[in-house]
Amino acid sequence: MANREWPLWEVFIRSKQGLNHKHVGSLRAADAEMAIENARDVYTRRSEGVSIWVVESMNLFASDPSEADALFEPADSKVYRHPTFYDVPDGIEHM
């Protein structure tokens, strides 16, 4: 039997304070319009957002967890990439 489940969509919500859309979860919907409405109903019931993006999960490409060591570990030993080696002059606030 064919898979009769609706496609999976990933949902991104921009909150009132935030500038960027953040991934909040996923849901099923037959088309993009239904995905937006379902996202509104499932993920913004408590006034979490002012804007919604949805993208079909099949269109997302993810890094391979088994490659995590090769991808991310090399950065761990390069603390000098953090801007923490500067002396902040007196009187500079909000740093």
Place this chain on the structure above:
Amino acid sequence: MEHLFEYVLRIGDDSLILGQRLAEWCGHGPILEEDIAMTNISLDLIGQATTLLDYAAKIEGKGKNADQLAFLRFDKDYRNLLLVEQPNGDFGMTMMRQFFFDAFRKPFFEALQHSKDEQLSAIAEKSLKETRYHLKHSSEWVIRLGDGTEESHQRIQESLDALYRYTDELFYSDEVQKAMESAGIAPKMDDVRSEWNKTVDYVLNEATLKIPDNQWKFEGGRRGMHSEHLGYILADMQYMQRAYPGLEW
């Protein structure tokens, strides 16, 4: 004042009973997302009912509140439309019922915003935002199912045939309605009907659905003459307050 009480009760009872009907879907929706959508709409309607029945209680001036009106009246004292008390049936039936109602409620609230009654005008303004979404949701489903598969088309056409006879009552007019219209409190039902016709024609056309030839019309809800379904709804709703008077949690 008596007319105003009666009038507010009608609007409030429509929201209350349809909200209760939709709540029956909680945990039984065809898919989780839709289950939540229907209960969200139910909560919007119950919220409207709370405000409207509180206002009705105030007009009545017998020291009651919304809860007492909602949970302690007898069936003949309810003024809701026959349409909203009809059973849920399958999901398509629920969406068809919702669509007929939403297509009415949107122009109704749009016009009620200009009511001379400030309280009603404020309630209409808030409810309209909710109703716009309800109508978008239900009309998209009617189109999706009507213009969907052979089975979905046939089934929702049957729902339409079963429910259409209750739609004339949406525009029920009597002494109360006329008094409220001439006082500038109620929207003119003829205007609301012509907006309803436009929406229904457009959506049913998109959905490839047909209005049945048999145009037999039912009414009675506005006068307290209900179908047998209302009794069962009230039994569910009122059991707790009748068995344990004043219970709160």
